[in-house]
Amino acid sequence: MIPGQFDYHAPTTLDEALSLLGHHSGAKILAGGQSLIPAMRFRLAQPEVLIDINGLGDLDYIREQDGHLAIGAMTRESALEASTVVQSRYPLLADTARVIADPLVRNLATVGGNLAHADPANDHPATMLAYGAEIVATGPKGSRRIAIDDFFTGLFENSLGDNEILTEIRIPAPGSGSGGAYIKTERKVGDYAISAVAVQLAMDGDRVGTVRIGLTNVSPVPMRAVGAEAAASRSVLSDEVLEAAGQAAAAECEPSADLRGSVAYKRDLTRVLVKRALRRAAERAAGGAS
Amino acid sequence: MSRHKITMTVNDVEVTREIESRNLLVHFIREDLSLTGTPIGCDTTSCGACTVLVNGRAIKSCTMFAVQANGATIETIEGVAQNGDLHPLQQGFWEKHGLQCGYCTPGMIMSAKHLLAENPNPSEEEIRWGISGNLCRCTGYNKIVEAIRYAADKLAEGDGEGTEETSA
Amino acid sequence: MTHLEDRFEQHSPKPEGVSAKVAAVDEIQVKTPVEVCGMGHRMKRKEDPRFIQGKGNYVDDVKLPGMLYMDIVRSPYAHAKIVSIDDSEALATPGVLAVIKGEDLKAAGNLHWMPTLMSDTQMVLPIDKVIYYAQEVCAVVATERYIAADAIEKIVVEYEPLDAVVDPHEAMKDKVIVRDDKEKQTNHIWHWEAGDEQATDKVFAEAAHVVEQKMYLPRLHVSSIETCGMVANYNKVTEHMQIYMTSQAPHAHRTVFALVSGLPEHKIQIISPDIGGGFGGKVPVYPGYVVCAVASLLTGAPVKWIEDRSENLQADSFARDYHIDAKMACDAEGRITGLKVKTLADCGAADAAANPSKFPAGLYSICTGSYDMKAAHVEVDGVYTTKPPGGVAYRCSFRVTEAVHMIERMTDIMAREVGTDPAEFRRKNFIRDFPYKSPTGWEYDSGNYEGALDKAMQSIGYDELRREQAEKRERGELMGIGISSFTEVVGAGPSRDYDILGIKMFDSAEIRIHPTGKAIARFGTKSQGQGHETTYAQIIAEELGLPAADVQVEEGDTDTAPYGLGTYASRSTPTAGAAGAMAARKIKAKAKKIAAYLLEVGEDDLEWNISQFQVKGSPEQAKTIQEIAFAAYTNHPPGMEAGLEATDYYDPPNLTFPFGSYICVVDIDKGTGEVKVRRFVAIDDCGHIINPMIVEGQIEGGLTMGLAPALFEEIVYDENGQNLTGTFADYLLPTAVESPKWETGHTITPSPHHPLGAKGVGESPTVGAPPAIVNAVVDALAHLGVKHLEIPITPEKVWKVLREAGVTD
Ligand SMILES: Cc1cc2nc3c(=O)[nH]c(=O)nc-3n(C[C@H](O)[C@H](O)[C@H](O)COP(=O)(O)OP(=O)(O)OC[C@H]3O[C@@H](n4cnc5c(N)ncnc54)[C@H](O)[C@@H]3O)c2cc1C
């Protein structure tokens, strides 16, 4: 399994990277390489030019500022696991990072690559949908912000322009009374999800205030479970409400049958996971955060 | 196809070679540097047999281009023993029978080396999760876990000036 | 037909002077001091220093000057006519030296077909049609690995797709004929049976209870972490063919190569260097090997071929793929009386199983297991389908896993039918008197089934677990306890019955003691991780008192090692290990003569004590084995040949029958259907233990390999015969997280006929574990009316039965 031939560039600044991207029409960005290189080894991807952005050290950061958590595109999954701010204040993100691939892959895989790849099987899309995150895209004319709801446009397709690089992810800082959880069912460690559910909510007294729910690997494009959100929001999370939310998600997801399971199984699994993730998020919101 | 002159430090030795851009790091290590201790077990980044340390981090060398390691510091299984002395991990694998066919062993040791650097006192559960990117078909993992625990104790003993006996 | 019965008496002659009744003990026998490190010592492995330092030498590590690389074009169809192969663009690529096609092999002496180990034939490279997905179509030879990989992309093959036949039941209808090269235009290959049909029908007619269950043991892949590969190095001047090969049976492979190629056997040297796991997958000869050797013959240069993982998973030999229909009969007192089994064996596109020649279904007729019953009848039909050929072991003796899975499932099903606890039911039906003659013709050498079950139940706290289960069931929680009390049959085998391609399944050892008392020992087997370099040294240490550290063990080079049949089916200790002991005993007999000469006493005045011959009654008058060795070269008795060496070809009088009892506890998530193995206790009995540490390792490894098919692994094809599980992303090997912390233990019931009382162990757990896990899952769901689940038990299968029973979360 040997990749095809390509030209390789290793820019050291963002400007240089953008200029290379502008000059080579068949170019692909190489971040952690943990999706791209396996695809190249099977010659499913045969880019003519690779622009390696691992030299852009200034895209590797995690910081809370101006009411959001800013994550540089080149932040590795393992850095999320090691980050105290993520572990203490962003339990949904912390849950997610732990269950992506395996520790060796996480040492290279980047958050930016995970989102830019726009694979509905990847775990960050659902999480960022649940957080209502923003994507910062930088092109020759500067940066723009893309709401996560507008970012995923198709299977492996996103709304980045050809000459744009994803540079940052912004997660709104959770207010008090917020909680989140990510629950994934996989066939074994390192596998993509059979189904997984990301929930981020803010409680309003004993009722759910706002809630966003993202689903993993049960649709051709990463999706939010808006029906489930509607069923849960502004309610006390009784068994009936949880069940209604779970059933709404089961109905609105669009899984396809594969080795991971049948459509019926994936729908019902999504129902169960939505209930569990809502419950855990609410518990964390109530103060059982750790 | 571009060719590149790359320089890196491998097991404390600086090496310079000219290579094709698509040359995978694992092939570079095995063929260009003749360090065949790092084997290949799959083509989907699934088995971890090819694990080496790049700048101290354990990664799968079949899923990185050699050119990306330009300027990096690399450690392979051949660099783990120092001056002929086995590293506590190597001792642990030998002592606790952490290997059978030996094919996964270099990768396991490199993964474990990174794991212990980050977490010098891992629980059994943490060890199991820590090596979950490495497949072993022979051992059933019990003895690999024991081998890593043995090394953790040995390393702690070394630091702590022999404060306690190991339970091994 | 009573296939085995006819030959039963000769089949298991009782060795003279040993009683077949042997008492079981738990204590590991240690007779030598630690400096000698004979049997029973937890000696650290002699092979490890090279592996832990990255100095192993696997086939892909072999690099010869001027070496070329081969890569293979494979079929995207399971069944298709080949219209044309256009290799012009590939040949025009700089660095590409040759493209080898079926026609070229035909021209080179009909090498486009080869014999399988089962007297069938298999295509090496096709000329007219392909008959399985990922079949080798042609090969490129180039100066570099990367150039060869580029070149195979440039070869254009035009196919005319034909209908595939994936299901053996469909294949039996003969609508699509897989092998149109054969005279008989049918997919049915063979029919085989054992036991007494009439007697079995009779016990069924009289039975108080009869249960029936269909079960499928899916196709598996051994998936050693090292794939297969070869470096072939033909020297046109000396006409010598040197081959480095991932081979579990280098001598047998040398003979096959000689027969296929016409090269004289003394001009072929096969070297099996370090092997990164075998488990049966490195027993067959694959087309790639043959093409690689031909490539070297044609070019006169060394050629390397190393499979990718996907080639390995998609085209190499599979295991299992047995469709079983079983019936069990039981009397009113709860005693099993009979078993009736019909089986369809999916062989793929050729019968390329690795069974002894006379046993197309291997040792499957061991399927009455650990239970005493009056009658049994077993039938198996082999069928061609458009899937890769094979039928290898997956870390088990020939087809024993299939047999054990069936009997251990049926026993559980019957226990439930008669309303008895499965432990109690087993106990009631165990074989108690040994040697035991089974209704399908086996003679079990020794056993203590109840001892192993008792120990397993105590270790796990069986009664307490049953109480916990009852409480949990009240609360709607799902927990199950499963037992498997299996009997293995290993160590093929007595040469009267067992051969591979006519070559008898003995094995061999040759020991040479050097003048300074150090030794080299060579064996006909080939370790792939079992630790032969250590255990064989310990056997010799036990017999001769030479420190195991002073014995260098070598295997795998056909130019130096004595002829042997190789390592698989847990046969190494039973055969080559025994040969080692016997060769050592020959040396000891000579040593005694030398000692008598040196001490100037009669041989009868001497006795052996660990590592020396001493004069009875005055032990200070002694000669150590080292002194004797020195004398053998410097001062040997007049009239005696100098030197101290011996060779033995050991032909075992019978197979050995290791056994064990396993108990598994599972918890089930009723929301997701996920199964978690909470505890697993394995009590094994493999007779006398040579190195307890290595035995534990073999058992733990086998347990994870038993867990794998129970919950994770299966080769899946779509209706067109396309492999859907062709990478490690979908063929799911358990990691350290899925694999529980195994709890192991042993009882010791020596084999009465093995010189060391040992039985062979590496595969028992792979055989015994899957039914224990399935029995546990079914036990957790039994109150919902669940009787059986097919493996692998995926979360979805559990979810389905839960929802059907109205259980949800
Ligand atoms: C064995 C294995 C198991 C895995 N399991 C999981 C899992 O369970 N869950 C999961 O979420 N993921 C999983 N992954 C995928 C892994 O997380 C990938 O790393 C991730 O999908 C891509 O990140 P990367 O940094 O490696 O990107 P790359 O592979 O380098 O790039 C992926 C794509 O994104 C583009 N890209 C990358 N960065 C940018 C950027 N900054 N701007 C614009 N385009 C960019 C690239 O051009 C490419 O098309 C697994 C991978 C492997 C090998």
Ligand code: FES
């Ligand atoms: S060879 Fe690199 S992960 Fe398998």
Ligand code: FES
């Ligand atoms: S020791 Fe063989 S794969 Fe781990």
